[in-house]
Amino acid sequence: MLDVQNLTKRYGALTILDGVSLTLGAGETMALVGESGSGKSTLLHLIAGLDAPDAGRVVLDGRELAALDDAGRAAARRDLVGLVFQQFNLVQSLTVAQNIALQARLAGRHDAGRAARLSERLGLTGLEARFPEQLSGGQQQRVAIARALAAAPPLLLADEPTGNLDEATGDRVMDLLLELVAEAGMALILVTHSPRLAGRLRRVERLHAGRLE
Numbered sequence: 001m002l003d004v005q006n007l008t009k010r011y012g013a014l015t016i017l018d019g020v021s022l023t024l025g026a027g028e029t030m031a032l033v034g035e036s037g038s039g040k041s042t043l044l045h046l047i048a049g050l051d052a053p054d055a056g057r058v059v060l061d062g063r064e065l066a067a068l069d070d071a072g073r074a075a076a077r078r079d080l081v082g083l084v085f086q087q088f089n090l091v092q093s094l095t096v097a098q099n100i101a102l103q104a105r106l107a108g109r110h111d112a113g114r115a116a117r118l119s120e121r122l123g124l125t126g127l128e129a130r131f132p133e134q135l136s137g138g139q140q141q142r143v144a145i146a147r148a149l150a151a152a153p154p155l156l157l158a159d160e161p162t163g164n165l166d167e168a169t170g171d172r173v174m175d176l177l178l179e180l181v182a183e184a185g186m187a188l189i190l191v192t193h194s195p196r197l198a199g200r201l202r203r204v205e206r207l208h209a210g211r212l213e
């Protein structure tokens with residue numbers, strides 16, 4: 001599903017990633033940990049094709065991102081990757097239902113039944129006509145998760161998805177996320193600072209000094 005080979009990323013004189021290699025099979029889940037500034041978000045951005053490495057390759061489902069043009073990379077991301085960030089990144093001018101359908105529509109995989117089932121599982125039933133600003137933080141993050149999962153991507157990249165939520169709310173949101181990812185058989189990379197959260201995944205990789213330990 002994902003093959004990362006020898007990725008190097010520099011910002012000026014700083015080498016953030018220094019030959020990072022990683023493979024992830026279909027349906028495999030892992031936590032990515034490491035101290036602040038160790039390059040976790042940078043690695044996720046490179047995997048999603050949102051940024052380009054200085055050296056090395058990212059191969060997503062057989063497609064090498066660097067070999068694609070911008071449109072090809074956008075298409076690979078749309079078809080293969082779901083993203084959930086600490087900032088919920090909802091479209092403020094769209095309703096909950098429209099936000100949830102957005103990614104799936106772009107990917108040509110909108111399925112009203114699946115969207116409704118996800119809304120229900122994530123406790124969003126009855127909130128579909130609201131706008132993001134009319135929701136709590138936990139509700140907004142559940143919408144962001146529903147939006148990513150509704151498109152049924154084979155790989156979900158989640159960067160501190162519960163970092164903005166209080167612990168109890170965060171735990172509930174994480175329970176749902178892990179449950180839905182397992183049911184859908186998606187692969188997951190979860191960036192987290194929390195050893196407790198990381199411990200819930202079978203595989204934990206640690207970034208330190210630009211390398212995976």
Ligand SMILES: Nc1ncnc2c1ncn2[C@@H]1O[C@H](COP(=O)(O)OP(=O)(O)OP(=O)(O)O)[C@@H](O)[C@H]1O
Nearest residue numbers: 011012016034035036037038039040041042043193
């Ligand atoms: N666009 C950029 N220009 C220059 N430096 C950057 C840029 N983006 C990130 N960095 C630097 O790269 C390093 C890694 O950042 P990154 O956000 O990947 O770390 P992180 O492990 O996700 O950290 P955190 O846990 O605090 O979110 C940091 O030192 C950061 O300052």
